Amino acid sequence: MGLRANPTYRQRRFGAEVRKLRERAKLSVGESAALMGMHQSHISNVESGRTSLSAERLRRLADEAGDLDPAYVEALIDLGQQSGKGWWSLYRNSVRAPLLDFAELEAGAESIACYEPMFVPGLLQTRAYAAAVHRGGYVDVPRSAEAAAVDFRVERQRVLSGESAPRLHMVVHEAALRVTLGGRALMRDQLLRLIDACHLPNVTLQVLPFDGPVPFGTPFTVLMPRVRELSTVVVPHVENSLYLGEVEAVSRYAHTFAKLTKAALPPEAQHAKDTVRLIERLLYPLL
Template sequence: MARRSAPTARRTRVATELRKLRERAGLTATEAARLLGTSQGQLSNVETARFGVSGDRIRAMAQAYSCCNHAFVEALVGMSEDRRKGWWEEYRSILPTDLIDLAELEHHAHGLRGAITAHVPGLLQTIDHAREIFRQAVPEMPPPEIEHRVSFRIKRQAVLYGPAPHPYQALIHEAALRIEVGGPAVARAQLQHLLDMSERDHITIQVVPFKAGAVPGSGQSIYYAYGPVPQLDTVHLDQSHGLAFLDAEAQLEKYRALFDRIEAVALSAADSRDLIHSISRSL
């Protein structure tokens, strides 16, 4: 087991899932350590992500905990053994940790789904749109930090390009499309970018129109990242005090249902493109 001074969100998730497996098996840390032939302290270090854990060790723990879900166990093994550093690491000393965790989550996701009311989703923002958003932050950001944030956001968008881009569904409220962020020229360019991206086979953009009335989840930006198996999905909430990551089974089920309800009142992809065209022409 290798000591990690700053565990990533991905490895922390592995540690959390191993603790959950032990608890579901009805074992105390002392009992589990005895079964595994290790000390309670070492097991604690694994479950809190202070130590990394090998694939063989994960399989042994799953067997000791009577976990028969092979796909889930192998997904944990894959997450633990992939120790490659991503592009986001160069920002670790510059930007908040939760943004680094978000980029890592997106990179390893098997699919992405987002619902947002007041803003265009970050993965679909133009450079000028993103820069204006960060200029409006409270407290005010100094210019160098704004540029770091903009470059980080644009690099995150790499998950939508390349030979194997992530499937991505964006549910965007009409309000976000009508806010002229950066003025008419920037707003028109942003709308055109949405139209261009909506033509890609792996991207679905649907607009929730004003006429849909009240919709669930309209008070927050919600992001759903699909893991290699459903148990390893993650919900990301963008809140005024920072980012939150949720992965409890009940929470995942709640937000899957919430997304389905939002999608049910959204326009079709074709009708959404027509509305975006209409808004763009009116600017």
């Protein structure tokens, strides 16, 4: 099998985890190659995500590293053996690679925590709202590319209703709900969509109000698979989004999200001031 020219995030993450195992075992690249009966160059290509590693060899390295959670080892083996194919593969030639990586992470997540200060998060956007966001984007794109991007975003929402749908917890700043993006009718339908989402069993939505503490200015998403050591933080950017897999980084963003949930309005309509009632107040003038 030839080497990958452009490894996906999953493939790069697998390589990074293999490198962590090697370093934990205090082995040089040459020593780990000898341990697993491989050429030294093969190890370097594994760690850069350009090729994979058999389950047998990975277990050999994990044994040398010692005292590892068996669930982590098995999850890492699975990470390396996955084909990477899914519904997002149909968009490989029409949307940017980081978006495909993000969809693959969502598909493998057990829970997702998302903070958005300026826009309704993609998993809860209506088609019209998503189209308006793309039309006002940072980079001008042809109408055909815009259509593919909107279709892709809407398709991502299937993850919320699948057999193994993740738990989704979102904190959205009130500013995102007050912007009349694309007109009154568009925002009315979008707010109604948010109210509907509040009643989904696997979705928790909270609004961070204007009269709350100063908001965290950067949107981010923490995607957590069953084995938390393989979690990823994605910080979106108009040029290149930041993908963080280091345990310390994931912990920092998870801690920030926990603080945001405490500052945001409670999710359910059971208090004088909560998320659903705030959305309903914003919706009333648009009816």
